[in-house]
Structures are given as structure tokens and as C-alpha cells.
Amino acid sequence: MYSAFRSALFALGPETAHNVASLTARFAQQWTPFLLDSMYQYAHPSLHQEILGKTFANPVGLAAGFDKNARLIPFFRKAGCGFVEVGSVSARKSKGNKKPRAFRLPGDEALINRMGLNNVGAAAVQRRLAMQAGQIAFPVGVNLAKTHDPSIEGEAAIADFCESFRLLAPYADYVALNVSCPNTAEGKTFEDPNSLDALLRAIMRERAEMKRRVPVLVKFSPPHTDRFILDSLFDELLLVSLGHGVNGFIATNTASDREGLRTSSAVIEKIGRGGLSGPPLKARATGLVRYLYRKTKGKVPIIGVGGISSAEDAYERIKAGASLIQVYTGLVYKGPGLIRSIKEGLVRLMKEEGHSSISKVVGIKSEA
Template sequence: MYRFLRPLLFQMGAEEAHSLATGTAQLVQRLRPEAVEPVFRFEDATLYQNIWGLDFKNPIGLAAGFDKNAQLVRFWEALGFGFSEVGSVTARAAEGNARPRAFRLTEDRALINRMGLGNEGANAVARRLEDANAPRTAPMGLNIARTPDPSLTSADAVEDYRQTFHRLAPLADYVTLNVSCPNTETGRTFEEPHALDALLEAILAERRRLRLDDLPVLVKLSPPETDRLLYDSALDDTIAVARAHGVDGFVAANTAPDRAGLTASPERLAEIGAGGLSGPPVAGRSTALVRYLYRLTEGRVPIIGVGGVDSAEAAYEKIRAGASLVQLYTGLVYEGPNLVKRIKEGLAERLAEDGFGSVPAAVGTAAEQRRDEATDPEAAHAPA
């Protein structure tokens, strides 16, 4: 069905098509969400995991950015996602950047966006979640960011984050701190170690005040500049700060501000201008970050892999690199809602083919193999 609808949607601007699609999804959610569940249902015991005390029926999640205002949580469950992450949400409502601010690169199956964290604000999102008339059947994460106001000082920005966390944390199954959004004037400020240290100190203190000690707090990082990530002292410092505070996981990775590896013409890219790149062109870099994090944390901290997940093969690659869970966004735009079911089916097949009885059994196996090859020259020439 989607292959017939996509040409029509792609005649529209990217943001306009997104609004039409999400508006239709809201209608389905309001009327009969249970009607779509059988169409997209696929369950396999090998895909189940319990992470952070949460039950994930499968490791496929919706990435932040698609449902900024938590309007479609029930719909994502009906599509068969194992979890969803809504947001980014900020303390105050924000309009985001001027339009046009979302673009397709069809030849690269990629997107560029400079949405600028437009959202309804923490209070509006909280009220929507509080008014939900049905219990959730899959974990829902809330991605929070600083209000895109360049007048905020560093101290003000920490307080801004804290206010958002205070309002939304009691309603979430986990919270992701978006410290790496490249699409605002303030950029990556909180990814720097000293800034991240101050932010985590405030957020985790607020978690204690709310008596939510079991609520997982994750940090979302930027992708590396290359898929050959061997050593990065600045990244190591950032990760060290996060680990010192005992963060519960990482999301790897955000969109990329550069244009490496694209086939789109320079003229087209110049016409689009600034924005974060997502989709297959960043897949290798996000997987490299997953692998790097897995090795650095010795596999002890759960990782959500995101970036270029548009097939079972892409999801499996991230899992074997060290991701316990994966998220998709751009793949949904190009492949449609049935992508979730296809990934689950293909992932179950690949686990069985490789002799893994569960997703956790496969997590990090490629990262460990590469580490062995790096320390044993003969292993590098052995059959895979």
C-alpha cells in the first residue's frame, strides 16, 4: 500500500507530508487503533528483552523527532514498535526555525532537517499524557532538550532542563537528555564535559527529589565525523562524565551537521543549507559510535542505536555492534509503516541463522570480534 502512496506524499514538501501522515494516524488512533494491530503484528520470543526493569517485546523503537508532542503513543504500539521515544520537549513552547526546514534527499534515502526543537512545551505534553485514557502496552521514553532561547545562560539552561524533567519524568518510562541537537543557535553546548557534568548533577538530584531513583536517564550523543572511530579524547571525556554520574544508557547518535558521503549534487545541498542529516549516509558513523561505547563501557551500559536503520540487516548490524535497542525515523519515511514488521521478521531469522537464542546473546558480538582482531593479527585473517 505505501509504495502507491509514497509518490503522492513525495510530491509534497517533507514537513507537509509528515503533517498529513501524522494527522491520518491521529484519526486512526482516535477511532480504531486496534484495527491496524493484526496487520502489523509479529511476535517472536527471541526478540523480547527486559532492560532497566522494562519489558520490551522487541528491540525496534521510534526515534525522537517523529512524535514531538506525544500525540501518537497508542498508534506506535499498534504499529508493533517495541517502544517509542517522544520529543524533544522543552520547558517552554517553541516554534522552531522558519520554514522550509525539512528536506528529502531521495537519491540518498536521507533527510535533512533544521526543525529547531519546535514543540508545545512540557506542560502541554504532560497534560496530554495525563489525559490518556488507555494504559501503555510498550515503554515510552521522553526526550528533553533546552528551550531554544539564545538568551539563556548556562545556569539558566540547566534550570530549564530541570523544570522539563520535573514536569515530565513522572510520566515517562525513561528520559533521554538531548545534549547534542545541531539545529539550534546553541548547538552542542551540553555535550562538553563541564557542561554535561553540571546538567547531570542537577537532573539526577531532581530525580532523587521526585523519588524516581529507578527511572532510567540516558544521554544522546552526536555522531563521530567518520565511521573509523578508533580514539577520541573529547568523546572519552564526555562518556567519562556520564559514567561517573551513573547514567543508565546512551543513545547513539543524533543527526550529523556535515554532508559527508552524499550523492546529492552540491547545488541541491547549497539550496537546502544547514540542518541535521539522517538516514543511511550516517549509518556507518552511528554504528561506529555504538561499537565505541560498547567497548568503552565493557558492555555494561545499555545502548540505543539510531541512524540509518531501514532494514533488518541495518538493525542487526547495530545490535551486533553493541546496541540492545534500535530506533528508526528516516526509514519510516521511505519504507512506510510495514517496515517495523519486516525488521522484526528479518531480525528473528538472522538470530536463528547465527544460533542466537535471544537479542542479548547477539549484542556486541561483532564489537568483541573486532577487538580480538585488533589484538591478535592472525585472528584478522580467520574466517568470520
């Protein structure tokens, strides 16, 4: 069914297609929830896990960026996700970068985007989440980023992050700090040890003043090559994160480089800058999950994301050390049926290998 819809969507520009798909999803969640149930629901006890103090009915989640403004949570629950990460949300609303800012690379089943953190702002997302509180029966993470404005820097940048945290942490099952967005207005990220240290110190101070100890996760960029080479800068980021008591990691965000593409360099050059997502990220995102799992001795939950577009991809990422996985680009190319097919495939793969529960698979190939 998605293949016909996809042909229509792919006749449109990527961002228009996203808006049409989102409107269709909003219509479906409002008017045809039972139809969604019958099409997409699939549950199996072997997929259940308790992570970050929450119950996840299955490990397949929606990655940040698809539902930036928290409008599609019921749709993705009905489509069978085990959790959703909304955002990135910033303290101030932002229109993001000039269009066009999203591009398909069909030959690689990949995307390049430089959306630039367009979102309606933390206060509006807070209102939306508050309205749904108590009705959302599964974990919802909120991904935070700094407002897309280069004049907000230094102390002001940290205050900006903290403002979003104060507004949204009370409604989140976890907060993800997007410290690795490749599309910031100032061209910088928080992925250097000093900036990350200052940010985490401030965020953890905010958290200590709250009634509830919401889990805080840090989202990293992918390494530059397929073979993850020991990188002392990355080790410092890890030490800083663990030193501040970060509860989990998300690996990975999109890539700024153009490694591993089949698409011609003329096409790539014409597109210009932006974050690359989809299968070209797969090997290095898996490599980073493995590295994180080994470094943390499997004690800190990892959400694996980047190039997952089949049950086999998801299984490999879980074996590498991810407790949960997320999809974005795979959904664009394969549609929401991907979520169910990953879950069914995971159950089949576990059965073939004699595993009774997904939690027993996490990290079993982290040494590979």
C-alpha cells in the same frame, strides 16, 4: 500499500507530508485500531528483553523527533514498535526555525532538517501523558532539550532542562537528554565536558528528590568520519556521564556535516544548515555503538539509531552493542511496515545463525 501513499506524500513538501502522515496515523489509531493490528502486529518471544527495569516486547523503537508532542503513541504501539521516544520536549513551547526546515535527499534516502525543537512545551506534553497513564502498555521514553531561545544560557539553561525533567520524568520509562541537537538557537550543544557535567549534576539532584529513580540516558552526536577514531573529548563526555550514574546512551543524533552523500553539492549547498539523517549515518553510528559497548564493557544499555532501514541494518547495530534500536528516516522512505519487517527479519537472521534470543546477540561483534 505504502508505496502509493508515499508517492502522494512525496508530492508534498517534507514537513507538510509529515503533518499529513501524522494526521492519518491519528485517524487510524482512533478509528481503525483492529486494522492496524492485522496489518502490523508480529510478536516473537526471542525478541523480548528486560532493559532499564522494563520489559521490551521487541527492540524496535520510534526515534525522537517524529512524535514530538506525544500524540502518536497508540499508533506506533499498534504499528508494532517495542517502545516510543517522544520529544524533544522543552520547558517552554517553541515554534522552531523558519520554514522551509526539512528537506529530502531521495538519492541518498536521507533527510536534512533544521526544525529547531518545535514543540508544545513540557506542561502540555505532561497533560497528554498524564491522560494516557495506565493505558500505554509499553515503554515510553521522553526526550528533553533546552528551550529554543538563545537568551536562556548558563545556569538558566540548566534550570530550563530541570523544569522539563520535574514535569515529565514521573511519566517516563526513561528520560533521554538531547545534549547533541545540531539545530539549537545558540548554535551550541551540551556536548562539552563542563556543560555536560553541570547539566547531569543538576538532573541527578532532581532525580534523587523523586520517588521513582527514572533511568537517564544521554544522546550523542555521530562522530565525523566512518572510521571512528579515538577521540579524547568523547572519552571525557563518557567519563562525565558514567561518573554521574547515567543509565544508558543513545547513539546517534543527526550529523551537522555532509559526509558520505551522493546528492550533488549544489543541491546540498542550496539546502543550507541542518542535521543529516538516514543511511549516510549508518557506518559512523554503528562505529560509535561499538566504541561505547567496548568502553562500558557491555554494562550500560545502548540505543542504536541512525540510518537503520532494514532488518540487516538493525541486526548489525545490535551485534555492534545496541540492546535496542530506533528508526526515523527509514520510516519516511519505507513506511510503518518497516517495523514489522525488521522484527521478522531479526527472527529469521537469529534462526539462521542459531541464536535463541536477541539479548544473546547484543555486542557479539563489538570488536569488529
